[in-house]
Amino acid sequence: MRAPGRNPVVVVGAGLSGLACALHLLGAGREVVVLERDEHPGGRAGRLDRDGFLMDTGPTVLTMPELLEEAFGAVGETVADRLDLVPLTPAYRASFADGSKIDVHTDRDLMAAEVARAAGPREADGYLRLRDWLTRLYRVEMRSFIDAPVDSPLDLLRPDLVRLAALGGFGRLAPAVGSRVRDERLRRIFSFQSLYAGVAPEKALAAYAVIAYMDTVAGVYFPKGGMRALGAAMAGAVTKAGGTVRLGDAVARLERRGDRVTAAVTESGERVPCDQVVVTADLPAAHRLLGHTPRRPVPLRHSPSAVVLHLGTDRTWEGLDHHTISFGRAWRGTFDEIIRQGRTMSDPSLLVTRPTRTDPSLAPDGHHLLYVLAPAPNLAAGRIDWEREGPRYRDHLVRVLEERGLSGLDASVRTEHMVTPADWARQGLAHGTPFSLAHTFAQTGPFRPRSTVPGTANAVLAGCGTTPGVGVPTVLISGKLAAARVVARTGG
Template sequence: MSVVQGSGRRPVVVVGAGLSGLSCALHLLGAGRDVVVVEREDHPGGRAGRQDMEGYRLDTGPTVLTMPELLDEAFAAVGETLRDRIELVPLAPAYRAAFADGSTIDVHTDRARMAAEVARAAGTREAVGYLRLRDWLTRLYDVEMRSFIDAQFDSPLDLLGPDLVRLAAMGGFGRLAPAVGRHVKDERLRRIFSFQALYAGVAPDRALAAYAVIAYMDTVAGVHFPRGGMRMIGEAMAAAAAKAGADLRYGEPVSRLERSGERVTAVITDQGERIACDQVVLTTDLPAAHRLLGHRPRRPVRQRFSPSAVVLHLGTDRTWDHLSHHTISFGAAWQSTFTEIIDQGRTMSDPSLLVTQPTLTDPSLAPEGRHLFYVLAPAPNLEAGAIDWDEEGRRYRDHIVSTLESRGMTGLDASVRAEHLVTPADWARKGLARGTPFSLAHTFTQTGPFRPRNTVPGTANAVLAGCGTTPGVGLPTVLVSGKLAAARVVARTGSGVLR
């Protein structure tokens, strides 16, 4: 292989061209390191994947983009801007929340507009409570970002400091649902500002209040959509990395790592190619990364994985006026929903669903006159439930469609012209542990310094990135994860400055 820019130094090899790997690559390039990115798929993006279906352009991973400034930071490392590469469309509303009683609440990120919407839907007192909640979320984010999200952890002692005291004083170590409930009493508002806990793999009444920071990202910082689909993020980051000198290799799964003592000396692909490396960054699913390293984590508590999701992609010949770009369709059930998924390992009997219609913002994602829907139903992972998804998948698909029809999408089934169903079994076939794309749950023992670190004991030059390590699950946090991994590499070699 060639050494980028002729430095004579072996490159850093990044395994995986997902968003954490591309973030890491951009930050390393900005610090003057030579980078090779090896990806098993034939395109970048990782879990922010893509698939074409009869003229429909599917985003198979995340559909909600928040905190675009973190993307901008990665582009800035190589002298570019996000605006150079991607056209972002701010979504207003960020979500539309639809409830079983027929009411709706539009979630706006503009302070005054959202206060007016809360007053319309729930009264003036609740609008005042919303403003208090918004201020609390903002303070929470400010503390957490600088000291707990965009931060390296080598020991629980790294938590100690003034911001730990501030977080505790704000109630960050209490429970999420009661913390939200101290500000707003309306059950619908409580759901809007706490359902995000499921992204972190925990029910709102069990999640740390600190995870209200996800609600900040959604409801205060704002939600955006990249024209061309979420797939544009990986494509743009990969293009910027290539322009800055990275060697990106697609369609090359990594089979093993060559080691000499505590050092990884080369990455070996399935085709038998040997890529010598100075350092290696592994962004694969966490168990896969440990298998490559020959490392078995020692933890006093068994690792717990997040719930999974059933995703139904539908190409239709019609749309429905009551839907927004993102619509959260809440069932009447709430607490029992989390009990079914997490504790009982069952599918939701009265499902709450995220319905995304990207063609409402970008019609080019479907054939002319057609519409594209992405329906996400949280589901138990393969460890929590004993569901035969190859048998149950189609039946649950029918349950989801009939549920949406009963909630206003009349004639949905008859309108479908193309579809693609993804179940936990499909996630497992993609190599994701326990059949979940959301990796480890954010329980207390898997949060902050207690989450698997991005360094590996007994390995001198391997670093981890991605949603299984710090800081955790979610598009913004995996971008930070890549940046933190790059900082580890630069600190170990003592060369370059991470920007």
């Protein structure tokens, strides 16, 4: 119900952060209109339907479902009302160049037994110490630095800052993991996640081990119907709670009067008045809409990008689990190639997701889906002509996978779709990366672009470009924090 004399809150973008924001706002009694340029909700958790194969084009790993529960709970619903979440056991299968495999379980005892089998009892003890450290790190970071507004360095001056320092959170990730497990395979399993934060493990803050906690301790889930089901479920809950979600309705500009945004103007020319606006577009696009040019002494640094190869096949392979991390022999050199040299991996480490293992309905009978993610340089770091090199790199990835046990992969492909950094750029993502800004120290916490916009009294940012950062859990939190700012500004 609209308060007397108050226009709705307009949320620009029906991605996961925008939908989470809308749910929390509706729960606080605000009227909400969500404007989305695409024909379906979900944002980067996108979708492509081809020849009977239902492809997720964005994230494939879902952790921390309690954050979804919180968003649905704001409007009196539960995750179970809207989604069928399947816990994945194992969360991942890690496959190595020497032919060994380690299943990554989130259950403490199962994983300790698996580590003992693969690397011996001493490493199993090290794993238990590592798990304990990850858990303590997560608890400190979540309550004070992730699920909390952090606008200035002064906001870090909390008791948990001392606890985080005592846990070694301001050291480096690779040594922190390596001090607890010696087996190189285990070190990779618990540190590869830093690449998606845009930093090599040797240079990443140990605090970013919290991502490994989410994957390897908290659990990994998959929604029946694919990750696309998240956006559809959240949009459905927004609509049921009285909000409006308008798809295929892109915002062309934001109308301003002084320091206030007064309306969103769509590409069709319609003016949608607003009391407050939450913008979830990629950061440069958000600032263009707001007519704001950020001033920073050092240019923002973006994360590496990714090449994603979607393959619909007429067969599958026993060695593949739902998520399989296929590690090459190279490790440190891989990060150097992507981040510093700006070229593709010569010995790639790949995430291969087979969603049809959990939900066969995503492909025609007797067929399977593969989602192959290869980290790659973003367009600022690399000078790769993807129009020319894309098809060659596709063949390289398929050849590598065949050599690693997926024999006959190329001949089994019945449909495919490839996404390169150039394609991400055409979608409006800065420097052609879906992972937004890198999580360097200078772009973390209060040093990351804030969710408030200087010179604008009623605009808030949400999404992976602002705090707390990149990933499905953090963008859900970003939406919640944005809603809290709106409510605080407007009372109630």
